Amino acid sequence: MRNLSLMTDLYELTMMNGYSVLGSAEKTAVFDLFFRQQGQISYAVAAGLAQAIEYIDNLHFDEEDIKYLKEAAGFNDKFLSELRSFKFTGDIFAVPEGTLVFPNEPIVIVRAPLSQAQLIEPALLNIINHQTLIATKASRVKKSAGNASVSEFGLRRAQGPDAGIYGARASIIGGCGGTSNVLAGQLFDIPIKGTMAHSWVMSFDSELEAFRKFAEIYPDNTLLLVDTYDTLRSGVPNAIKVFDELKSRGKKPVGIRLDSGDLAYLSKKARKMLDDAGHKDAIIFASCDLDEYVISSLNEQGARIDAYGVGTRLITSESMPSLGGVYKLAELTENGVRIPKIKISDTHDKITNPGFKTLYRVYDGDGKAFADLISLDDEIYDGTKPLTLTHPTMRWKSTTLDVYSMRKLLVPVYKNGQRVYDPPALSESAKYAEREKASFWDEYMRNVNPEIYKVDLSDGLYELKSRLIAEHTGGRA
Amino acid sequence: MRNLSLMTDLYELTMMNGYSVLGSAEKTAVFDLFFRQQGQISYAVAAGLAQAIEYIDNLHFDEEDIKYLKEAAGFNDKFLSELRSFKFTGDIFAVPEGTLVFPNEPIVIVRAPLSQAQLIEPALLNIINHQTLIATKASRVKKSAGNASVSEFGLRRAQGPDAGIYGARASIIGGCGGTSNVLAGQLFDIPIKGTMAHSWVMSFDSELEAFRKFAEIYPDNTLLLVDTYDTLRSGVPNAIKVFDELKSRGKKPVGIRLDSGDLAYLSKKARKMLDDAGHKDAIIFASCDLDEYVISSLNEQGARIDAYGVGTRLITSESMPSLGGVYKLAELTENGVRIPKIKISDTHDKITNPGFKTLYRVYDGDGKAFADLISLDDEIYDGTKPLTLTHPTMRWKSTTLDVYSMRKLLVPVYKNGQRVYDPPALSESAKYAEREKASFWDEYMRNVNPEIYKVDLSDGLYELKSRLIAEHTGGRA
Numbered sequence: 037m038r039n040l041s042l043m044t045d046l047y048e049l050t051m052m053n054g055y056s057v058l059g060s061a062e063k064t065a066v067f068d069l070f071f072r073q074q075g076q077i078s079y080a081v082a083a084g085l086a087q088a089i090e091y092i093d094n095l096h097f098d099e100e101d102i103k104y105l106k107e108a109a110g111f112n113d114k115f116l117s118e119l120r121s122f123k124f125t126g127d128i129f130a131v132p133e134g135t136l137v138f139p140n141e142p143i144v145i146v147r148a149p150l151s152q153a154q155l156i157e158p159a160l161l162n163i164i165n166h167q168t169l170i171a172t173k174a175s176r177v178k179k180s181a182g183n184a185s186v187s188e189f190g191l192r193r194a195q196g197p198d199a200g201i202y203g204a205r206a207s208i209i210g211g212c213g214g215t216s217n218v219l220a221g222q223l224f225d226i227p228i229k230g231t232m233a234h235s236w237v238m239s240f241d242s243e244l245e246a247f248r249k250f251a252e253i254y255p256d257n258t259l260l261l262v263d264t265y266d267t268l269r270s271g272v273p274n275a276i277k278v279f280d281e282l283k284s285r286g287k288k289p290v291g292i293r294l295d296s297g298d299l300a301y302l303s304k305k306a307r308k309m310l311d312d313a314g315h316k317d318a319i320i321f322a323s324c325d326l327d328e329y330v331i332s333s334l335n336e337q338g339a340r341i342d343a344y345g346v347g348t349r350l351i352t353s354e355s356m357p358s359l360g361g362v363y364k365l366a367e368l369t370e371n372g373v374r375i376p377k378i379k380i381s382d383t384h385d386k387i388t389n390p391g392f393k394t395l396y397r398v399y400d401g402d403g404k405a406f407a408d409l410i411s412l413d414d415e416i417y418d419g420t421k422p423l424t425l426t427h428p429t430m431r432w433k434s435t436t437l438d439v440y441s442m443r444k445l446l447v448p449v450y451k452n453g454q455r456v457y458d459p460p461a462l463s464e465s466a467k468y469a470e471r472e473k474a475s476f477w478d479e480y481m482r483n484v485n486p487e488i489y490k491v492d493l494s495d496g497l498y499e500l501k502s503r504l505i506a507e508h509t510g511g512r513a
Numbered sequence: 514m515r516n517l518s519l520m521t522d523l524y525e526l527t528m529m530n531g532y533s534v535l536g537s538a539e540k541t542a543v544f545d546l547f548f549r550q551q552g553q554i555s556y557a558v559a560a561g562l563a564q565a566i567e568y569i570d571n572l573h574f575d576e577e578d579i580k581y582l583k584e585a586a587g588f589n590d591k592f593l594s595e596l597r598s599f600k601f602t603g604d605i606f607a608v609p610e611g612t613l614v615f616p617n618e619p620i621v622i623v624r625a626p627l628s629q630a631q632l633i634e635p636a637l638l639n640i641i642n643h644q645t646l647i648a649t650k651a652s653r654v655k656k657s658a659g660n661a662s663v664s665e666f667g668l669r670r671a672q673g674p675d676a677g678i679y680g681a682r683a684s685i686i687g688g689c690g691g692t693s694n695v696l697a698g699q700l701f702d703i704p705i706k707g708t709m710a711h712s713w714v715m716s717f718d719s720e721l722e723a724f725r726k727f728a729e730i731y732p733d734n735t736l737l738l739v740d741t742y743d744t745l746r747s748g749v750p751n752a753i754k755v756f757d758e759l760k761s762r763g764k765k766p767v768g769i770r771l772d773s774g775d776l777a778y779l780s781k782k783a784r785k786m787l788d789d790a791g792h793k794d795a796i797i798f799a800s801c802d803l804d805e806y807v808i809s810s811l812n813e814q815g816a817r818i819d820a821y822g823v824g825t826r827l828i829t830s831e832s833m834p835s836l837g838g839v840y841k842l843a844e845l846t847e848n849g850v851r852i853p854k855i856k857i858s859d860t861h862d863k864i865t866n867p868g869f870k871t872l873y874r875v876y877d878g879d880g881k882a883f884a885d886l887i888s889l890d891d892e893i894y895d896g897t898k899p900l901t902l903t904h905p906t907m908r909w910k911s912t913t914l915d916v917y918s919m920r921k922l923l924v925p926v927y928k929n930g931q932r933v934y935d936p937p938a939l940s941e942s943a944k945y946a947e948r949e950k951a952s953f954w955d956e957y958m959r960n961v962n963p964e965i966y967k968v969d970l971s972d973g974l975y976e977l978k979s980r981l982i983a984e985h986t987g988g989r990a
Contacts, residue, residue, distance in 0.1 A: 038515065038674075040674055040696065042695045042696040042699055043668070043674060043677065043678065043694065043695070043696040044668075044694075044695055044696075045666070045668055045669070045693040045694065045695070045707055046693050046695055046698075046705045046706060046707030047693065047707030047708050047709055047710055048707075048710070049695060049707075050707055050708070050709065050731070051709055051710060051712075051713050053730070054709075054713070054726065054727060054730045054731075055716075057730050058726060058730075060716070063716070065712075065716070067712075101699070104698075104699045105695075108695075108698060108699070108705055109705065150716065154710070154712065157669070158668045158669045158677075158693075158694075159674070161669035161670070162668055162669050162670075162671055162673065162674060162677055163673070163674070165669065165670055166671070166672045166673045166676070167673075169672070170672075189522070191520070191521075191522055191635045191639055192522070192634070192635045192638035192639050192642065192838075192840075193638070193639075193642055193835040193836075193837065193838075194639055194643070194672070195643045195646070195647075195671070195672040195673070195675075195676040195680070195829065195834070195835075196639065196640070196643045196644075196672070196673065196675035196676045196678075196679050196680070197515075197517055197520060197636070197639060197640070197675050198672075198673035198674050198675035198676065199643070199672040199673045199675065199676050200520065200635075200639055201520065201673075202673050203672070203673070216522040216523050216524065217520065217521075217522065217635075218519045218520070218521055218522070218523055218526060218582075218585075219517065219519040219520040219521075221523075221581075221585060222519055222578070222581045222585070228523045228585055228586065229523060230522055230523030230524030230525075230527055231524055231527070232524055232527065232528055232531075233524055233525070233528065233631070234842075234856055235528075235542075235544075235631065235841075235842040236528050236531070238842050238845075238854050238856065239532075239537070239540070239542070239627065239842070239845055249531065249535060250531065253530070253531045253534050253535075254527070254531075264856070265857065265985070296858070296859075297859065348835050348837070352672065352829075352834040352835050353834075354834050354835065357672070357829040357830075357831050357834040358670040358672075358825045358829050358831065359670075360670065360825070361669075361670075363669075364712075365711075365712040365715050365716070368715075368716055377715050379711060379715065379741070380742065381773070382773075382774065508742070
């Protein structure tokens, strides 16, 4: 793990230096990390917590860092000396990786001395924004692919090494079954996938020889790339020849890969050619500028594709390349008094939710997720009384549930700077994400025009928010 | 530097293992790295070579890597033992960082034993694709900003730590003047920039107190964020009060920052308020969902903005989040004979350029870039005869230059595995990029509907390509 402690925005350190001068660095602050409704996103698959934890666990400033900050930013010696012994001493609550999350609800809450909470803002956002974005995109792609498997193939187009490595990781949480990225495979125990490149085929005198040699070396793993010259007139016939030869040696061919052209047409034609030649078990693997929309279109056209390799548009989340997560002050303790904070905006849905909060998922009598509920931390829900959920802004719209259950989504990760949570293995988070998705009605999960899942405010939070809005708009400034 | 040697796609190793079995791993191969015309890109600013060099210099496989490859991929012992002593022994040619480059021309050429050239494909593409993408986006943003300075502010929305760190680096090559990312500042000696967050303002009892305290601590660096409550009724008047106080103490206020709302309207109103109060020197710094298009629109509206902080849309290149660079086999040496290779495609402009090549920039009599010329490496241009440039596909369109000069764009970076090039300091690459841009007519550089710069093929290359196309389409397969 590299030391990312300086991976913060200058203004965080500028403010920390200021708080140090003013003696307010130790005031306890509460910050919420959440994302807002944007673009095509109806839900997100939370990811990145394991790397956020590595970052927090490794926070420290070397003498070289201190020297740099003195020269480049001119901070005062008292502050720089405080950085020398910097240690995170606060609390962090977060939803486990793989949790389905929705706009405006806190997915990470940091309660820590103000300075510390500021320092970690950019790195926390960077890590959680990125991996949640890619896990979400992977989930959308897998949704379109249905029973076909999806592998992440985007390393060469990822936005730098980490985007390739952690993007591969996040795609597994989102629903991919493997990655082409060997380093990600090694680091996170992900199945690694791959076939051959066009350059393999081009490095032999003929396509048939290229296929034959591959089958000789990998008799149990013969997946042949058939589009180097002419898919249907050369690639598939040559593949069939080699599959016949494999079979005669008692081996089972894996299948073919299409990487260009009209995948719907080619897959249907190739399927028939393979079937007619007695290779009904040979799979068709497809890649080439895929995403959830292209795959849905292929399905509509009756394409015969068993497995997908998805690259650029997955690893960059091309249709929406940032999640837009934010980190907003919700409470500040002054002279022992906890003061809830709100950020007012001209846009109603950009007004923040004040106070130290928690997040519940409410399930209906069928055990399906019904709504999420953001409440103040000290409001008590014991599950014994009927539960009335109200629309976050239109309070007259409400629903009362007699039979329901509730689950706290945020788990303690740090308590007074001590880590109290171990992230599960990646494969466990992927399984958990699958269970999460199964607990939602399909209407919320579809990729186009989904039903909007309700995220409601508790009575206590609603009243607090209304009071603070009134205070601010009634004369402040 | 982390060991990224395993950061490759599985199929590269699968092919390497195959070449090892077949004894063809040592055949010399030539691969070209280039990008194709896509979307809004008319030119790109090459970046990332310094990190590509770090990667190549660090290539090696630990025992742990070997063990992983044996278990996860089942490669044979001979190949794994070769990896143990792996060292890059080939040649690499590349355009220096900051060079303006165009679709279809090679910006990196690798001439190396086939296996080695395959191994490094994904990492080279990843690094060059990413940084070139962000440098290009930064150049476009800076183009719109004109004389206003641009700082990179996107860390929190970048696609992982590297995307933040190397994205900041690339944005400097592209034309940004600084970054908010302190780690990038430290690593690459980039000016670091920043002001205060809304949370600073919210952590005081009033906005005025927040501004006053900031000015006390940073009397020489007072840039105040004025949009926490109400920009024109509260933020700017409070900033003016504090600026008056600063001036009375003999200090010079820096200015204000707008981070929300209608930046055109607010900047014009704020400019007038500042001017009327005698703070004509106070600058207006703007941020909030900016990119080259928004900045052009602000200019059209007569916005009064002196400096921009550009975040999400720059650091993710939101309007086009991948460059789409590819790496294609161009030549393979068999039994001592160099055999040019071509990849045919149904789409004419996807057919590759065969052979071991070089790249010239041709300047006209005014010293302005006139066209680029891709030639075979052994074609000789001595600059003494008039030069006829022909359109890459329409040979009947040609231009003859009597007065011209030519420059080789690709420089040797590795020679037989020895590094023969030291990347310049980042600030030098940034200056070189500025000179590069100045050497092009503005018509090629505009962001919307630019004139397309010509990239022509030499006679030798054109003839070779035509011959290989005829061979392939005349019966192959």
